[in-house]
Amino acid sequence: MESKDVIKQMQELIRELNIHNHNYYVLDNPTISDLEYDRIYDKLLLLEKQSGIVLENSPSQRVGGAILEGFEKHEHMHKLYSLDKCQTLAELKQWLENTQNKLDKNADFTMEYKFDGLTICLTYDKGKLLTAATRGNGVVGEDVTAQVKTIKSVPLSIEFKGLLEVHGEGMMALSTLKKYNETAEDVLKNARNAVAGAIRNLDPKVTASRNLVIYFYDVNHAEDKTFESQEDMREFLRGQGFKVHNYFKVFSDFTDIEKEISNIDDIKSTLDILIDGTVLKLNKVPLRKKVGYTNKFPRWAMAYKFEAQEVTTKLLNVLWSVGRTGKITPLAIIEPVELAGATISRATLNNCDDILRKQVKINSYVFIRRSNEVIPEILGLARDTEDSKIIIPPDYCPSCNSHLVNDGVNLYCKNINNCPEQIMGRLVHYSSKNAMNLEGISNKTVDQLYKKLNVCTPADLYKISKEDFLNLEGFKDKKTENLYSTIQNSKICKLENFIYSLSIDNVGEKTAKDLAKKFETLEHFQHATFDELNNIENIGEITAYGVLDFLNTQYSVIDNLLNVGVKPQEYIKKNTGENYFNNKTIVLTGGLENYTRDEATKLLEDLGAKVSSSVSKNTDLVVAGEGAKSKLTRAKELGIRVIDEPELIKLIKLQTK
Ligand code: AMP
Ligand code: ZN
Secondary structure (H helix, E strand, O other), X not given: OOHHHHHHHHHHHHHHHHHHHHHHHHOOOOOOOHHHHHHHHHHHHXXXXXXXXXXXXXHHHHXXXXXXXXXXXXXXXXXXXXXXXXXXXXXXXXXXXXXXXXXXXXXXXXXXXXXXXXXXXXXXXXXXXXXXXXXXXXXXXXXXXXXXXXXXXXXXXXXXXXXXXXXXXXXXXXXHHHHHHHHOOOOOOOHHHHHHHHHOOOOHHHHHHOOOEEXXXXXXXXXXXXXXXXXXXXXXXHHOOOOOOOOOEEEXXXXXXXXXXXXXXXXXXXXXXXXXXXXXXXXXXXXXXXXXXXXXXXXXXXXXXXXXXXXXXXXXXXXXXXXXXXXXXXXXXXXXXXXXXXXEEEEEOOOHHHHHHHOOOEOOEEEEEOOXXXXXXXXXXXXXXXXXXXXXXXXXXXOOOOEEEXXXXXXXXXXXXXXXXXXXXXXXXXXXXXXXXXXXXXXXHHHHHHHHHOOOOHHHHOOOXXXXXXXXXXXXXXXXXXXXXXXXXXXXXXXXXXXXXXXXXXXXXHHHHHHHHHHOOHHHHHOOOHHHHHOOOOXXXXXXXXXXXXXXXXXXXXXXXXXXXXXXXOOOOOOOOOXXXXXXXXXXXXXXXXXXXXXXXXXXXXXXOEEEOOOOOOOOEEEEOXXXXXXXXHHHHHOOEEEOHHHHHHHHHHHHO
């Protein structure tokens, strides 16, 4: 083949690949399978190898080349301004009204998320990506072109041929970060540091491995082109193939803005990206020129910052507690600190392995982030102090003093039947609301039951007489009567509650339900085989072994319960307690305002739904956002239920209450 034919063929393959790339990474809407993509990509690689020619905008240039020696300086075409900030709605109102008074009482403002990542400035000329740079001091930044090229949603070539400078924020999705940290040797502290570390890294292959995205929000310069409004700018960016976040609204009235900010505050923890506030901008570009800039920031934009979700504080001590399955967990005692409106003094560290990987020490400063759990989580080391001391895990159980066993990740006390903390932990768990719901049994009650009445196993609870109760502190006739009947009445119970109440390692509520669903009766469950367990969706090998181990070594726990008359009922297939989304096949189409495609997908999957990309007769529900077209039509033809975004949010809220 002549080289001009080879080039032509390569150009055609690149064009095709770029379209699929754009659909996948920018629009979150894949149009071919990974396998088909790889086939085309391999064809291109082969041509490149045979001919020795590599075109500039070839996707093969995205894998990251040689390690760089250092960062070159990059001088920005125009100064990159920072954003003025406020933290109260009163300040925001003041700014908005002042601006409207100066210009036009009805001037409208756009609202965008304030992305909490790393600012990136891209320059294109003649339709080609020339440079990518960090913000630096606003005048000079660092050249990170080789790194940014590896980010798949960033177009290497665009249609616009003039000189162009655009701004966006480099981000790492929280789900990507989580996945990365599951196997990483060095855990990344948080999404913001992860992005900065990935882009300001001399090895572009590291950047490539982190799967970053950049959301674009600003055109700083476009040769011979003017924009009317922020909307106009976003359209242009989208049209050129840049990734623009779906969330965008326009307001002119402060009361609407106030409401919207409260909405975002409500949903921000469900987003798959970090945002630390919202940004308001005068929508009309000609009006912006009238208010101008201070030497630090534009007067036409204002960031409203939410309360911090993350703080640093000193780690004072680590306590080791024994869980109901014998697992030893470290609990960090920290210097009390304000976090998202509450004062916190404890945080979790998960396990020994986590302490090692996160390199936190006693007397060091650590990053703490509010999580969905009750206790906030320590993300990693902020800095050591002179007094920093390595955390030494215990050799002996803090409760029963028996020798601990390390399974590689966690420490365990194997003294199952005689370890007080474990015994009491299992009784507390057995009685808890979502297990057997023995209302009236508090931690304090369990303490008395164990120490005074020698209640050690769940079955013992059913043997307590009314006289026994009356001998306990705080028990009078009525309380005794109530608790006694609560316990006796709990004998007829749901299978899933029963399984959950047993304290089997790694079997939480969801897994217990999956097990009940699969085996239907207790007897079947008791005879479960490894393959049966392992074949259940969402149950992995570790959990399967845990269940088998329990059934083989602690079968007496179940037998004793049966002997005192506990009767778990057969699992009823149509369980009314199930959430609406569970097992539904859902298709997302069109643009959503509050979520990206990935975020919505993750949320629905967490609720048990399957999210699929095409509408068929097996589809249960279609969520149609702005601009939904063919998939919406098809759904209507097939008579499938269609809902819009507000309805989706309402439904999600209902399920997650
Ligand atoms: P800060 O880093 O807190 O001083 O905030 C200013 C930075 O916020 C800017 O430099 C931008 O990089 C970033 N930013 C995040 N989201 C946006 C947005 N939607 N519009 C403009 N700037 C944004
Ligand atoms: Zn112990």
